[in-house]
Amino acid sequence: MSEEGQDRELLQQPWVPVFLGGMRLLAKSSFGDAEYWLLLSDMQNMWEEKVDTSVIQDRAQELNKRLRAPVDAFFSHLCTVARPLLAGEVSSELEDNREPPVISVHSRPERLTLQLKSELAGVPFYWEFRCVQSSVPVVCSQLVRPLLAVSRVLQKQVMELAAQLSRKDVEIQDYRESGAVLSRERLQTEEFDLHRYRETFVTQVLPKVCAVQDCFGFDATLQDLYAAVTAQETKHQQKGLVIR
Amino acid sequence: MSEEGQDRELLQQPWVPVFLGGMRLLAKSSFGDAEYWLLLSDMQNMWEEKVDTSVIQDRAQELNKRLRAPVDAFFSHLCTVARPLLAGEVSSELEDNREPPVISVHSRPERLTLQLKSELAGVPFYWEFRCVQSSVPVVCSQLVRPLLAVSRVLQKQVMELAAQLSRKDVEIQDYRESGAVLSRERLQTEEFDLHRYRETFVTQVLPKVCAVQDCFGFDATLQDLYAAVTAQETKHQQKGLVIR
Structure with missing residues (x-):
């Protein structure tokens, strides 16, 4: 997908209230083939990470020294584990008898790190979403x-x-x-x-x-409206209209 | 006023749609005795300047080489000229036969400068609001x-x-x-x-x-509600309640 297409896709997604590692946050994310874009906010600040395949490959190797799986394999595992968490769902898609992922969140004004420990083919799989403060x-x-x-x-x-x-x-x-x-x-x-x-x-x-x-004030009705107004905004942008 | 008191005061003020030097902006400002705090946004970005007496004195001297007036005198003139502009009013408080101030705005992502030329005791008086990008x-x-x-x-x-x-x-x-x-x-x-x-x-x-x-979508009803909800927020902050 083009960068502009990704921007549009992410803009139209609702902000979902999530509860991660003891922190209430609003989240939106977009997962591609072997890339993702994640936004998080506690309503006092906002952080994001946008990474491509090569960063994913390097980080997986850094955090899981003995990992030998190809990027497709562990990225699809990461999606299965992380997407439900970031969509505010209880992960029910995990295979039976699998331990739920362990999450911890470390936030500072300039940086928010989301650490995830899950199990891939019987061995621990570690991941970190390393978000930096979003721009104004x-x-x-x-x-x-x-x-x-x-x-x-x-x-x-x-x-x-x-x-x-x-x-x-x-x-x-x-x-x-x-x-x-x-x-x-x-x-x-x-x-x-x-x-x-x-x-x-x-x-x-x-x-x-x-x-x-609170963050959870972003309820379903407001999320629907959020999606509807941002769909309008991107429609206008595509037409090249100024709607500021 | 304490810094915290200033924060509270500015938070409760509505955002006023203004049209300055050809730019549509939302503004809110707080003018003290010889200090001010100004916020401006074009809804794509946000800038601010918070200055105290010594900065005002130095900048007035820098921009008006021959100025000999005490800070109180030219600051009260600056208020008379700038406050109505930043409140979205047509300046009617200027003395008769006085030229309206000339404004120009220069904006970049990191910086927005608002230049003002007015007349003080028969000679030109220059001022610049030098705003930097606000923090997230x-x-x-x-x-x-x-x-x-x-x-x-x-x-x-x-x-x-x-x-x-x-x-x-x-x-x-x-x-x-x-x-x-x-x-x-x-x-x-x-x-x-x-x-x-x-x-x-x-x-x-x-x-x-x-x-x-557009910016002007921040109409009177929304401004009233904005003031009402921020008044609640500061009330809760004063009570030490968490309302995130």
Whole structure:
């Protein structure tokens, strides 16, 4: 895949909340034939590693002195072990009776290392994802711009739903004026007022939403929206349109 | 003000869309007695400058060889000129018959310089905001985390409004079942279905919202929410709570 194609593919993938070596992180990754690109963030910082076949070969040899397997063989093993972890899944694809991989994470502002110990053909297989701090433009492209777009899209939804509520209020008002009466009083709703709603929301609901804010706040709905807005962004880029 | 207090103050300020020297940027700034902190972003990158009195004094002398005014005098002039520009306002506070300041912006990935030429006591006064690229943690703190929180808050609003729509549908259904008829057919609304709404939204509305995506997408409502969520974040920090 071309570098640009890889960029696009990774951009459109959702950020997945993962729990690795005791650390809560957001992850996205793209595994190729014998290459990968990994992004990790704890929302205070962001790190990444992008490596090709030759780096993979050298590192495997460095970490596993006695390894004699060809790169295809151990890379496909690495994928089987690492992909479910980085996708937030419990690894169920491992063969029976196999020990789950052992993970440890070492993070500093400039560097995050993810150490993985698994078992390949009955012997231990060691791997390290050696991530360095991402650049500010990558953080902007992978988090800032999509999150602003998601916010704008959700804001639009709020406006549309508020308009639908007002239309329902008009319909309800018309029934009431024609003398219609509810069979049960508790079905009666209050007239919706967006301004009042927002005021109450900010003082009463917002503090609770913010209090539980964490990486895991990137829930399934937000991830779907993230994927949808980044798909739009890459579509515009392909057309050569400026959407800044 | 303590450094921590300054951090908190700047975090809670909204990002203001500005148009400086032909560039669309988001800005936030905090001006003290004879010190300032400025953040600028074009959503591809982020730059900042934080300077104290001695730097201001030296730079003023460097750029204005014949300047003899004390630092208080020209700093208050600089505030009068720069603050409205960085707040996205047309400078109306300038004294009558005064030429508006001339601005030029030079940006590179690592550096953004904002040159300002104004008039102080009848002679030209030059200033340069010499911003360097922000660190990834600053980008995370000033944009990523607040935008994720804003998204979650808006997502909560969408869920709440959807629930209100369903309650109104139940009320409407009850009127209809009691035989009530609308005075005008066009007042009739369709039953709301969140799942169907989202599907239609993603294919029909979302592409339009994303097409006009730019810095200026940070509109007043989003800015209010930004201020509200960052106020919560700093409140939690002060209490020593972890809200990552």
